[in-house]
Amino acid sequence: MDQHEILLKLENIEKRFPGVVALKSISLEVRAGEVQVLLGENGAGKSTLMKILAGEHAPTGGEIVVGGRKVSALTPTLATELGIGLVHQELSLVPALSVAENILIGRMPRNAFGRINWGKAYEDARRALEALGVSIDPTAEVRTLEVAEQQLIEITRVLERGPRILLLDEPTSAVSDNERSRLFDVIRRLKQRGHGIIYISHHLSEIPMIADRVTVLRDGLVVETLPADEADEATVIRLMVGRRLEEQFPKETVELGAPVLAVENLASGRTLKDLSFTLRRGEILGIYGLMGAGQAEIANALFGLQAVKTGSIEVGGKRADFRHSSDAIAAGLGLISRDRRQSLVPMQPVGPNLSLSWLSGKSLLSRLDLTREREEGSRYISDLRIRPASTTHKLFFFSGGNQQKVILARWMSSGARILIFDEPTRGIDVGAKAEVFAVMSRLVSEGASILMISSELNELIGMADRVLVMRSGRLSAELPREEISQQNLLRYAS
Template sequence: MNASSPQSRQPIDAAPILELKGITKRFPGVVALNNVDFDVRPGEVHALLGENGAGKSTLMKVLAGKHQANEGKIILGGQEMAFENPKHAKRAGVVLIHQEQSLVSEMTVAENIFLGSLPRKSFNRVDWRKLREDTNKILERLKCGFQHDDLVGSLSIAKKQMVEIGRALAFTPQVVVFDEPTASLTDHEKPVLYDVINSLCEQGVGIVYISHRMDEIFHLSHRISVLRDGEYTGTVNTADTNEDEITRMMIGRSLTLDHASKPTDFGDNMLEVRHLSVKRVFEDVSFNVRKGEIVGMYGLVGAGRSEVAETIFGLRKPSAGDVVLDGEVVNFRNSHDAVMSGVALVPEDRKDQGLILGMNCRDNMTLASLSSVSSLGFMTSAKEREVYDKYHQAMKIKTPSWRQKVGNLSGGNQQKIVIGKWLHTQPKLLILDEPTRGIDVGSKSEIHTLVKDLAKSGYAVLVISSEMPEVLGLSNRIIAMYDGRVTAEFDGDNVSEDALVQAITGMGKQAQAS
């Protein structure tokens, strides 16, 4: 089977290797899954889609033994199974590659890949030679730029994700679940992942693929199933459907990204970045953001975009250049100075940098503005609830209660809490770093609308994104970066995709196209 091209993705006529029948899962105060059916055929990529909070990850955690279903059956290879834990599921041939990485930072790459199944020799001793050889075969197959004995804690997020994927190749699985596998991968690494998936299909492995990236879904999958609010809404053959139909199945309506002409009447400069540099990170970066304007910063992973934002926000010390905020040169010693001056940064990694996952929704919402909800040094519960209720309603956050731990929310609802937290500081400049990464189309549309409304009300907004449609749809101007430098600036209404690609890959010359 040649699974490398979209044209070859016709449905596979075979009995399912995996069946989930009538799966119901309840948590306190919420029914996460209600009578859900799902199946996977050998050699098939079956995409599982839905909005954040629809129940996709919960269903897969039930399959992998992390959660126990209240009702329903799991049938693998024709036999009914009851997985007590992930180790039990893995031994039966079910591997879940997590969206939230589950690696041990203090252990090596090899030890993480074979964790729980280290090769042994006599007297139950670890066979380190075989471990090294088996790991090197996997790393070679994944074309990884790191070594078997590297500590996982020293790797980038993208490289850690490749280690997660390597776990699926460490033995012969029957079913592999990929949960948002490309969310942290570079453009260079994605084709390697696709090759791995195609290879697994050729071996008869069933693939469950969860992603919010429609281009990946239509490129890889044979069938698409959709969940909405914890319930199954239908399955379609990928070759017989389109993005609009899938969107309607997910959220009950069609969505279009507004590319209409954007406002051009802006105020004075809120932000000026003048020849800003951080040694060995980025160099001589200059641009401005006006009041009421959305400026997009576009580039590949590693171009220096996030580092520029962190420098503006006081998290990095510049080696040269100036940051001018509302007409005054600022020298922030830390992020607290930036917040006090009216700068807010919604970070790229919401779980590690934007939230405290073990705290509840209300407390996370007020973290950046504690002085507004306290009196004489003591927190005021009524004020905290008032802030939470305001943004809970305005941003349509789905959670059974403010008492819910943020770590239990979907990615989209977590992101809404991060944005609400920073909006409550009433910033002059709002910086959004990958604001819709790992978020479903419905939540993405809501955040896009929110950003546009904020700009209309006078906010100066800097949006950093790796998604071209997002940058084109939102931005009044676009700053392109490559290898730590600004390579071009474009008018958001008059820019071609080809010109953008040239600018972010180093093929274009520095230009001012605006």
């Protein structure tokens, strides 16, 4: 085996989505027998690049050389044929099917009459799982399993196909240390057999455990590829985050007032175990954690979307364990959720998208306030510079940044005093980000309070008065403004 054989080569790969350039120009190569760790802040383009290699997205520019072929795009079938296997960041299992069916999907063993040989299927699946040191019942339905187990099944499914080039997109975000070390054993074995591996991680501590080389992406570009022994944490963080913080973050100093929200010993959902904090009037309180640390569940619990198991939430001194989002809205909360599609009515223009927040809990008659819709629609369009500046275009045709402004406008018009921003800049470009930050700054200077859940280090450093760092469903640190740094955030989160 030639250790330096190049299995895969990317040349100037570009990927544009409507309104966002996810990858500007990516060139890299994967060699036989190497583990290349791919790093980058959220939104740097890592997952998009992996989906291009798996044939799920077509690049809008550049070339891919793999298996002696030069192509401008792969299809999922071609990628599989060429030996490329992707373990997705978001699980791609079919919840209603069994573990065995998920692992062997499309390749279930059949008997001479073409019927599925279930005995063999379960046995094959059991063996595949065992190779990872995992014991999960192959007959169980995937939907009944924990996230960590599902993640292991996803990994097993891809490994089962024996890919020559294995792509792992944050595969250890939910699994235990023990399962992770099993996975690393498997990766090392594949490496010795001459497979090439791209491993995406947010856990910088994994670099010395597994990496041969490290490639850092930032804003859709490769910043640098370096040997693992030169990739110490300080170097890597500097490469990931880049230049000094510029004027991207127009945060003004605001005098903080009395507590408006108090959370005590809150447990909710799968991960959130024991969380206490208060949010003050005029404050932007940041929440940071690695994927799955529980930060996403805070928003759901506060907004009445997910039950509170134990502990309490108080809004303005009153008990507020909301059962429905309408109760939360009535108490003056607003949620800008990480998935805009959940919050918008895409086939309607701006006006009706604003009025959603006034309507909850009111009678049908009061719903038809068309004049107010029209007036507020026009006001916010000019106030927040929403483009296109149209009260008639459906939101479907707006860019991500402009959709986000419409959601902001909704909560401004409803008079919400406590705003939960869950990944507020996901999928929007740099210009729109700065505008969203400007609105956040204005809202707090007018007396609102913001809980800013973000995985973007820069944004927290630029905007937050204080940051709570989460690890495994618990608070691991509370950083006052002067201590909010990349190093501290990453250190306490991992």
